[in-house]
Amino acid sequence: MESEQSAAAIVDAVREIYGYDFVPLHRPVFAGAEKANLAACIDSNFVSSVGEKVTAFEASIAAFTGSRFAVATVNGTAALHVGLILAGVERGDEVISQALTFVATCNAISYIGAHPVFVDVDRETMGLGATALKQFLSATVRLTDGRAYNRVTGRRIAACVPMHSFGLACEIEEIADLCAGYGIPVVEDAAESLGSYVGKRHTGTFGLIGTYSFNGNKIITTGGGGMIVTDDEIIARRAKHLTTTAKTPHPYEFVHDEVGFNYRMPNLNAALGCAQMDQLPGFLRLKRAVADYYHDRLADIGAGFIKEREGTRANYWLNALCLPDAAARDAVLNACNDAGVMTRPVWRLMSSLPMFRDCMHDGLEVSRWLEKRIVNIPSSVPDAVIADGPLGPYLA
Known part of the structure; x- marks a missing residue:
């Protein structure tokens, strides 16, 4: 009853x-310039991954979050996948994350051939708990030549991926400090938290890399889309390179210098994003x-x-x-x-x-x-x- x-x-x-x-x-909610932006893209003939709206959308996300650089991707999972590669995660490594999350977090880890390790969440934030992480690191990690290794499995712990669940900021300051002490890069899964802050600092900007999602159900949407943010120019350049099939710049030759991904956001999607950011x-x-x-x-x-x-x-x-x-x-x-x-x-x-x-x-x-x-x-x-x-x- x-x-x-x-x-x-x-x-x-x-x-x-x-x-x-x-x-x-x-x-x-599409109550702004979405239709006008889409029409402008169609009229320009730039509807795929090259176009001024992609650049404009990246600039708007960078400015809003306070990041130096932003690189648009086809979805949030792609952003997280590439973000983990940029952080140095390799096949056979381990990545600390939380079990209370959307499956994309763990899928992205698995795409690399790495292994998720689950640490408990904080009840108040539903995100990775700083106390639980401290206990896990203290009990499980050994440092060798500045690298963190799992005493139980012997594997390298290559990254930590905390998530800001439902837009509630997790204990990211404490998590970032703890991971720094063990030389573990932090890749923030900020997929759900565009517009969320710790103090005056935006979520997604505490780690080496942050990632966002613009799926149809997010606070703003590009239909499907994601974003990588970072303050590191080298990482940002490589993010754009990897997400553009690792193609070296040339007027007409097709030369690719490593395995890359067709992960760039189309101009049509970015057109929606620009209008959504205004609102x-x-x-x-x-x-x-x-x-x-x-x-x-x-x-x-x-x-x-x-x-x-x-x-x-x-x-x-x-x-x-x-x-x-x-x-x-x-x-x-x-x-x-x-x-x-x-x-x-x-x-x-x-x-x-x-x-x-x-x-x-x-x-x-x-x-x-x-x-x-x-x-x-x-x-x-x-x-x-x-x-x-x-x-x-x-x-x-």
Whole structure:
């Protein structure tokens, strides 16, 4: 009965904001110059990976995040794959990450032939936990000639990939400091956190490399797309080279100097991205209002709303509730989806999937606890907000 009441309260709160018969989890909003930008690309005949919109989109992401360089890719997984290569990860190495993540994180590690190692997350942020990482590094890593090796497996630990789950900034400052002490490069999976900050510093800029996703369900979208950001000019140049099939510049000859990837973002996708970036500040304002409304409106239903931790600012890409247990979670999921309000559980732990079941982990106590309880609720940017509507007080 209590779960039914919780679900009814969630459905009512969602419908007060969105009002559709069916409310998706997160849908794109195209309310700017998207159509005009696409038409300009078509008229220019530059619709593939060469065009001024690609360059403009890269510049806008670099400026917004405070990175020196940005290189656009076809999707976030491609950005992470190349980012790991640029960080020096090789076949047979290990990469520390979290089991509570979308599968793309581990897929990118596996593309190289490297092995994920799962360290537990922090309950407050749902991202890689600094305390768990410190314990793992202290207990498991030996340093030889400035390189980190796993005492148990003997493999080199070549990188660490923390993720900012649902746009909530993880303990990235502490993680970066810990990894620096062991000579482990950090590649931030910031796929979900465009517009999220630790202090005044944007997520994705604490490590050697950061990566973003612009999939159709992200806070801004290019249909499909990703981005690599870095402050290292050599890394940025090689990122562009590798993602452009490693082709050496020449007016007409086809010479490729290493194995590369056809990973550059098309100009058409970048055209969407440029228009979306113009609207991003407004999107962030509206999404914060939605999150604040949910926090207050759902305060008494027995489900904790996951808020940004102190000293950080989340983009609230996907709002999350923490239910008392798995039974309450499932009851809410069933009732909300039956009512046409899309909700979903958090991802299955990577360590439970067949291809990653044998990967080393530290027990994942918090990850397992969260897996049974987290529910995402609709978080799209609302179409319009009237002054006396439910979000009015939060936008004042």
